[in-house]
Amino acid sequence: MGDWFQTIVDTEATPEEAQELAANVLAWLISDGIVSAERTDCVLGADAGHAPGARHGEAVVDPDPELVDVWSNGLHVTVERTVFDAGQGExxxxxxxxxxxxxxxxxxxxxxxxxxxxxxxxxxxxxxxxxxxxxxxxxxxxxxxxxxxxxxxDYFAFGHLGFTFWNWPALRPEFVVELSSRLGGHRTVLLEGKL
Ligand SMILES: [Zn+2]
Structure with a gap:
C-alpha cells in the first residue's frame, strides 16, 4: 500500500511572493484548527510538516477517524520552484x-x-x-x-508554491476554493497522486 497525496499547486505565484502567500495560508489553516501549529515528523519527502488539527475533518468530504494514527498524515508546504507530478503512472x-x-x-x-x-x-x-x-x-x-x-x-503542475496533504481523504471542493481564494485569485491545480 502506497501513500496517497493531494497537492494544491499555485501555478501563478512568483518566487518573490510564494513565501508570503505560504505564510498567510498556513496561518489561516492553523487558526481554523485544520492543521497544528508545531512542525513534526509527519510527511514524506521533507523533514517536517503540520499534523492534522482538531478540526481537520472540516476540510475533507468524508472524515477518516483513523487519519490521526497514520504516520504520514501531515501538510507539507513547498516553497520552491518545483515540477509537481502525480508520482506513479504516465x-x-x-x-x-x-x-x-x-x-x-x-x-x-x-x-x-x-x-x-x-x-x-x-x-x-x-x-x-x-x-x-x-x-x-x-x-x-x-x-x-x-x-x-x-x-x-492534472498530472503535472509547474509552480513555486504547493500545499501537499498526505493521506487525507478527498479534500472538500469548497475548502480547495477557499484556500485558492487566499492565494490572490491565482490559478490553482489540485493534483492527486500516489508514492
Ligand atoms: Zn495549439
Missing part, C-alpha cells in the same frame, strides 16, 4: 493553451506515444533548471511555455 494527454487541441500521450494500451512525448520531455525537465521552455503546438503552430500547457488529470 500523463495521458496534454492540451494546447492556445487552440485547446488535446494530444494523447499514451495509446489505448497506455504505452507512451513517443513522437508526442518527445515534444515535451525536455521542456518538462527545463522547469527545474530555472527555465520555462516553449513548446510548439503541432496543431496551431503557436508556441506556449511548458508551464501553461494543461495536463489531463
Amino acid at each position: 500523463p495521458s494527454a496534454v492540451t494546447c493553451p492556445h487552440c485547446a487541441v488535446e494530444m494523447r500521450l499514451v495509446d489505448e494500451y497506455w504505452s507512451p506515444v513517443e513522437e508526442t512525448w518527445d515534444l515535451f520531455a525536455d521542456a518538462t525537465e527545463s522547469w527545474a533548471d530555472d527555465y520555462d521552455e516553449p513548446v510548439a503546438c503541432p496543431s496551431c503552430g503557436r508556441t506556449a511555455r511548458v508551464h501553461t500547457w494543461i495536463w489531463a488529470d
Whole structure:
C-alpha cells in the first residue's frame, strides 16, 4: 500500500511572493484548527510538516477517524520552484493553451506515444533548471511555455508554491476554493497522486 497525496499547486505565484502567500495560508489553516501549529515528523519527502488539527475533518468530504494514527498524515508546504507530478503512472494527454487541441500521450494500451512525448520531455525537465521552455503546438503552430500547457488529470503542475496533504481523504471542493481564494485569485491545480 502506497501513500496517497493531494497537492494544491499555485501555478501563478512568483518566487518573490510564494513565501508570503505560504505564510498567510498556513496561518489561516492553523487558526481554523485544520492543521497544528508545531512542525513534526509527519510527511514524506521533507523533514517536517503540520499534523492534522482538531478540526481537520472540516476540510475533507468524508472524515477518516483513523487519519490521526497514520504516520504520514501531515501538510507539507513547498516553497520552491518545483515540477509537481502525480508520482506513479504516465500523463495521458496534454492540451494546447492556445487552440485547446488535446494530444494523447499514451495509446489505448497506455504505452507512451513517443513522437508526442518527445515534444515535451525536455521542456518538462527545463522547469527545474530555472527555465520555462516553449513548446510548439503541432496543431496551431503557436508556441506556449511548458508551464501553461494543461495536463489531463492534472498530472503535472509547474509552480513555486504547493500545499501537499498526505493521506487525507478527498479534500472538500469548497475548502480547495477557499484556500485558492487566499492565494490572490491565482490559478490553482489540485493534483492527486500516489508514492
Ligand atoms: Zn495549439
